[in-house]
Amino acid sequence: MPQTGEVTPDNEEPDVLLRPMEPGDLAHLLRWLLDPEVARWFPGPVGVPLGMDHVEAEFGPRLDPGSPIRMSVVEANGRSVGFVQEYRVRDHPGGGAQQPPPDAVALDYGIGEPAWRGRGIGSRMIEVWIAQAARRYRDAPAYFAAADHRNLASRRVLLRAGFAEGLWFDQPRPDGTTATLVGHLRRPEMVG
Numbered sequence: 001m002p003q004t005g006e007v008t009p010d011n012e013e014p015d016v017l018l019r020p021m022e023p024g025d026l027a028h029l030l031r032w033l034l035d036p037e038v039a040r041w042f043p044g045p046v047g048v049p050l051g052m053d054h055v056e057a058e059f060g061p062r063l064d065p066g067s068p069i070r071m072s073v074v075e076a077n078g079r080s081v082g083f084v085q086e087y088r089v090r091d092h093p094g095g096g097a098q099q100p101p102p103d104a105v106a107l108d109y110g111i112g113e114p115a116w117r118g119r120g121i122g123s124r125m126i127e128v129w130i131a132q133a134a135r136r137y138r139d140a141p142a143y144f145a146a147a148d149h150r151n152l153a154s155r156r157v158l159l160r161a162g163f164a165e166g167l168w169f170d171q172p173r174p175d176g177t178t179a180t181l182v183g184h185l186r187r188p189e190m191v192g
């Protein structure tokens with residue numbers, strides 16, 4: 001039996017929602033970014049351990065309402081389990097050879113609580129994000145996400161959500177190595 005207040009991943013289809021990230025969530029974000037499976041794809045600073053000072057400096061400004069990068073917390077059954085960040089491609093160019101349109105909206109994401117991965121939450125998270133993005137960015141011509149070619153779970157959730165695989169491209173990493181990413185594009189849902 002769970003302890004009072006504890007929420008465990010014990011039902012078949014967890015309720016998944018996205019809510020704006022708040023300053024009090026940054027400690028969760030630090031824990032998620034330190035999780036080895038997240039850190040594998042989101043490498044932190046080189047030569048120093050990732051700490052709260054770095055997270056506050058990098059992500060704190062993204063919580064301001066005027067920030068071009070928007071941060072959300074993924075909740076599953078009321079428990080904060082991960083993050084999504086989104087931005088117009090023109091504000092944070094990337095995508096290498098894929099070159100998504102500047103007005104497209106790009107997203108990055110991670111389920112940072114290991115017990116909640118591999119339970120369908122990532123797939124649901126992308127669906128929920130698409131529905132929100134359709135209302136928030138009515139003029140966006142496309143959504144874009146790039147996943148490391150070895151990250152099969154990430155590539156799978158994108159395909160399940162209607163993204164199409166695009167070009168593969170190399171991206172330098174902070175430690176001097178190169179990651180080969182796969183661009184994924186999706187047309188927005190039409191909303192009334």
Ligand SMILES: CC(C)(COP(=O)(O)OP(=O)(O)OC[C@H]1O[C@@H](n2cnc3c(N)ncnc32)[C@H](O)[C@@H]1OP(=O)(O)O)[C@@H](O)C(=O)NCCC(=O)NCCS
Binds near residue numbers: 038082110152
């Ligand atoms: C990638 C991530 C968001 C996927 O979310 P998830 O909740 O774990 O995935 P789901 O349970 O929704 O599974 C989606 C699909 O991926 C498959 N999958 C899950 N984990 C997998 C793995 N390790 N290897 C291969 N396939 C995997 C599932 O079988 C499922 O496929 P199906 O639709 O054919 O059944 C999550 O695992 C995660 O955050 N990982 C660490 C951070 C990360 O990779 N971020 C993305 C960087 S681009």
